[in-house]
Amino acid sequence: MNNILEQFRLTGKTALVTGAARGLGQGMALALAEAGADIVAVDILPADDTRQQVEALGRRCLTVTGNLGDRDSIPTVIADGKKLNGQLDILVNCAGIIRREAFENFTAKDWDDVMGLNIDAVFFLSQQFIREALARAGTAKIINIASMLSFQGGIRVPSYTASKSAVQGLTRLIASELGGRGINCNAIAPGYMATDNTAPLRADADRSSSILARIPAGRWGTPEDLKGAVVFLASPASDYVNGYTLAVDGGWLAR
Numbered sequence: 001m002n003n004i005l006e007q008f009r010l011t012g013k014t015a016l017v018t019g020a021a022r023g024l025g026q027g028m029a030l031a032l033a034e035a036g037a038d039i040v041a042v043d044i045l046p047a048d049d050t051r052q053q054v055e056a057l058g059r060r061c062l063t064v065t066g067n068l069g070d071r072d073s074i075p076t077v078i079a080d081g082k083k084l085n086g087q088l089d090i091l092v093n094c095a096g097i098i099r100r101e102a103f104e105n106f107t108a109k110d111w112d113d114v115m116g117l118n119i120d121a122v123f124f125l126s127q128q129f130i131r132e133a134l135a136r137a138g139t140a141k142i143i144n145i146a147s148m149l150s151f152q153g154g155i156r157v158p159s160y161t162a163s164k165s166a167v168q169g170l171t172r173l174i175a176s177e178l179g180g181r182g183i184n185c186n187a188i189a190p191g192y193m194a195t196d197n198t199a200p201l202r203a204d205a206d207r208s209s210s211i212l213a214r215i216p217a218g219r220w221g222t223p224e225d226l227k228g229a230v231v232f233l234a235s236p237a238s239d240y241v242n243g244y245t246l247a248v249d250g251g252w253l254a255r
Helices: 004-008 023-034 048-056 071-082 108-135 158-181 196-203 205-214 223-234
Strands: 014-018 038-043 061-065 090-093 140-145 183-190 245-248
Touching: 014 023, 014 071, 014 108, 023 038, 023 048, 023 090, 023 223, 038 048, 038 071, 048 061, 061 071, 071 108, 090 108, 090 223, 108 140, 108 158, 108 183, 140 158, 140 223, 158 183, 183 223, 196 205, 223 245
Parallel strands: 014 038, 014 090, 038 061, 090 140, 140 183, 183 245
Antiparallel strands: none
């Protein structure tokens, strides 16, 4: 049996990470690179900073610009990603957006935009990724990014809550249907993280203090807090973990 630390190594693997230009996506891409994986960094924004940081770690990185809200672009994203090393072993579905408005005023556009990226793209990208893995009769890992609102209702974010609840359900479905064919699919549910998505909350002194008061850790999370979780779920160390949503939340759900 290999030393347990060896089970966390990703040498020889290629990981496609969406939303990799900044924030949580960038942090997870760097974590996977630190563990030995080469990275395909996908974003609608330029991901040159991520590429430079991955390359500084001694790993290869290909940047792919794509609007995942346009489902017709997804086969091209996978095909472009395969150009780095010929195949993709790990998929991290991190790209996402949020829109805030009172329920009665929430627009159809805000609903469609959020659902299009946060769940439609996760489904179609995972489907294309799985097709490629099955065609080569290999194993593969999918890591979806869920949310505290996969477990809770939230306020003023109906499409975000719906999409993140759907992400948790889809994670379980993929594990149930494809676990016997070499596919592991799990999710990470970040707690309240210091990212662009939470900037309005952190700028609201009352809302921020009420959130912090409920987090046992007493602070907002950072991209670095997801490093251990994403490497674990991408690595052989988690081969018997399937269909699970791992909360990285500073204890939020324990309260």
